[in-house]
Amino acid sequence: MKRYDVLVVGAGPAGLSAAVEAARLGLRVAVYDENARPGGQLFKQIHKFFGSREHKAKIRGNKIGEELLQEAAAAGVEVMLNAAVIGVFAEKEVAVRVNEQILCRQADALIIATGASENMVNFPGWTLPGVLGAGAAQTMMNLHGVKPGERILLLGSGNVGLVVSYQLLQAGCAVVAVVDALPRIGGYGVHAAKIARCGVPFYTSHTIVRAEGVNQVTGAVIGELDKDRKIIPGSEKHLAVDTICLAVGLSPLSLLCALAGCAMEDNPAKSGYVPLVNRYGETSVAGIFAAGDVSGIEEASAAMIEGRIAGLAAAQRLGFLTQEDLDARVAVQERALASLRQGMFAPGSRGQTFTATTEGCPLSQNLLRQGYLTDTELSAYPGVVWAEGLHPIIECTQNIPCNPCRDACPKQCITVGATAGQITALPIFDAQKGCTGCGLCVAACSGQAIFLVDEEAGEITLPYEFLPLPQKGEQGLALGRSGQEICAAEVVDVKTAKVFDQTNLLTIRVPVQYARQARFFRRAP
Amino acid sequence: MMLERGDIGGYIPAPDDDLLVCRCEEISQGEIRRAIHDGLFTLTELRRFLRTGMGLCQGQTCGRLVKAIVAKELGVSPAELEPITARSPVRPVEMRVLARNQEQKNG
Ligand SMILES: Cc1cc2nc3c(=O)[nH]c(=O)nc-3n(C[C@H](O)[C@H](O)[C@H](O)COP(=O)(O)OP(=O)(O)OC[C@H]3O[C@@H](n4cnc5c(N)ncnc54)[C@H](O)[C@@H]3O)c2cc1C
Ligand code: SF4
Numbered sequence A: 001m002k003r004y005d006v007l008v009v010g011a012g013p014a015g016l017s018a019a020v021e022a023a024r025l026g027l028r029v030a031v032y033d034e035n036a037r038p039g040g041q042l043f044k045q046i047h048k049f050f051g052s053r054e055h056k057a058k059i060r061g062n063k064i065g066e067e068l069l070q071e072a073a074a075a076g077v078e079v080m081l082n083a084a085v086i087g088v089f090a091e092k093e094v095a096v097r098v099n100e101q102i103l104c105r106q107a108d109a110l111i112i113a114t115g116a117s118e119n120m121v122n123f124p125g126w127t128l129p130g131v132l133g134a135g136a137a138q139t140m141m142n143l144h145g146v147k148p149g150e151r152i153l154l155l156g157s158g159n160v161g162l163v164v165s166y167q168l169l170q171a172g173c174a175v176v177a178v179v180d181a182l183p184r185i186g187g188y189g190v191h192a193a194k195i196a197r198c199g200v201p202f203y204t205s206h207t208i209v210r211a212e213g214v215n216q217v218t219g220a221v222i223g224e225l226d227k228d229r230k231i232i233p234g235s236e237k238h239l240a241v242d243t244i245c246l247a248v249g250l251s252p253l254s255l256l257c258a259l260a261g262c263a264m265e266d267n268p269a270k271s272g273y274v275p276l277v278n279r280y281g282e283t284s285v286a287g288i289f290a291a292g293d294v295s296g297i298e299e300a301s302a303a304m305i306e307g308r309i310a311g312l313a314a315a316q317r318l319g320f321l322t323q324e325d326l327d328a329r330v331a332v333q334e335r336a337l338a339s340l341r342q343g344m345f346a347p348g349s350r351g352q353t354f355t356a357t358t359e360g361c362p363l364s365q366n367l368l369r370q371g372y373l374t375d376t377e378l379s380a381y382p383g384v385v386w387a388e389g390l391h392p393i394i395e396c397t398q399n400i401p402c403n404p405c406r407d408a409c410p411k412q413c414i415t416v417g418a419t420a421g422q423i424t425a426l427p428i429f430d431a432q433k434g435c436t437g438c439g440l441c442v443a444a445c446s447g448q449a450i451f452l453v454d455e456e457a458g459e460i461t462l463p464y465e466f467l468p469l470p471q472k473g474e475q476g477l478a479l480g481r482s483g484q485e486i487c488a489a490e491v492v493d494v495k496t497a498k499v500f501d502q503t504n505l506l507t508i509r510v511p512v513q514y515a516r517q518a519r520f521f522r523r524a525p
Numbered sequence B: 001m002m003l004e005r006g007d008i009g010g011y012i013p014a015p016d017d018d019l020l021v022c023r024c025e026e027i028s029q030g031e032i033r034r035a036i037h038d039g040l041f042t043l044t045e046l047r048r049f050l051r052t053g054m055g056l057c058q059g060q061t062c063g064r065l066v067k068a069i070v071a072k073e074l075g076v077s078p079a080e081l082e083p084i085t086a087r088s089p090v091r092p093v094e095m096r097v098l099a100r101n102q103e104q105k106n107g
């Protein structure tokens, strides 16, 4: 039987990170993944990530995946694809299905990083073709270049629902509605704002009543929910859609852990049935670790850190690292993890309601319900300073773990938090630092929340990621934050640069009185 | 939790009982509810009796849905229910592959 020092199940961000750490310390490491391509969820994530530089913020998910694969190859990790691990037995023996064969492998340490599966909801018509998971829609669009449909209803307004809605718009689909049963949008305000200004309406406190159609989805009915989560009679609304995308959460794929005999718990804070792990990610079975979404649904940035910790700890268990060395390295990783796990969206904040940011700024209720800030709410935030001349307006108003805007500015005009670890603080713009209007912050912002505004000239520079790119001189319409048409607009500049990493900077001119409102450009049909 | 058959009252049809829950094995909400009221209180028993979650996706689609129905009928929270027994293979494997593997082992 083939043996390894460390066998990792799952080649997502957690598994690859674990493998890289262990292999760099000289261990013989293999990663097995049932997919035909490595990277787990990362390869579908074509958007720029949050976090800070150490979490690979500002880099698009698919790029992070490529970087991890290169690191794994350089470290000598064996990555085996189309290899589904179907069983874990005593003595860390695993059975792997590869093509027509079942192979048995053994390792001294086992790291389970199998990620998560998408949750489903059932409603009349849910088995019709045209109802699919958001992750499946993402795979179709971003990996295979296939549009999942033309007119989409998206159920679920967490970050997954918001990100997938945006990518559907990029693919050329119409997102007819984003519906959520909760009274507020679950994901980041900046993600919501970026689709709201394209004209996507949010229906919070709503749910789907039924999908219509005989052979495929031809429509959907949604309804408003009362306090007891019952549909309010008469609130039903018909939507003409051909596709219903479900983004209603993920569940840890933890069956292998249970099979390995790890102590498990059903923990709603971790989104389901997960193995109990210690600070190193080690389960109750010595030498078996769990890292990433499998031990609690979080994000790729957290999954990578958990992976690194598990990889290091496995190395220590096998005698490749001293306990002191391990603890020193883990402490660094834990700091990186702690900086991510702050603020209103942190795992520990689930179920709580927030009315103000940690700075004491009121949270926009409109952003939470409708996905956009109103003109009057805007001035309450430290990134919004109405200065003379060209300067950024930073419409980032919730405590999210993110700071690429700070790192992007060559003039240090933007600060996020008093210390480097405080990445959930609101960005602050300092008009005294001599902003040159270079636009690097606009392109770097993962939330596309920064606009360069010149009020006197009526010019707004906005991040733009749709194709085909508008041309200089083109006439169109300026849309406000809510997506409503507000005035005519002319494209006066289009900037594309390698450092912008495919976020183009579009400068539009509008009548000066609209400079504070115009936030998106719609091309003339 | 030691419930006996009948403790939760008899099965009363609900308007949405014909809603499909387990797609792979084509099992409706009504079939699951009826089985629960017939005394099958655990997810494992339901799997054996109705084959919910035993199809191609191995419960990845309906696992949570079935759990929610059982919890609701028993009046407990889903987290309180005893989880299903994990068994290998965790992915569907054709018999011919398993058989070949056995041949190799023996030969
Ligand atoms: C739409 C969307 C947007 C997201 N956006 C962000 C974002 O902006 N920032 C961020 O940080 N995170 C984001 N995430 C979350 C992030 O993608 C996940 O948290 C992360 O991928 C989890 O990593 P993982 O390694 O634990 O699992 P995964 O990436 O899910 O990888 C698990 C791997 O294990 C394999 N596997 C599972 N079972 C087996 C088995 N039995 N045998 C062999 N292989 C197996 C799978 O094939 C898969 O490749 C997003 C997620 C989604 C769905
Ligand atoms: S436009 Fe350039 S100089 Fe001005 S704040 Fe942004 S990055 Fe800094």
Ligand code: SF4
Residues within 6 Å of the ligand: A190, A394, A395, A396, A402, A403, A404, A405, A406, A416, A427, A444, A445, A446, A447, A448, A449, A450
């Ligand atoms: S403004 Fe800064 S902190 Fe806010 S989303 Fe953009 S990059 Fe992140």
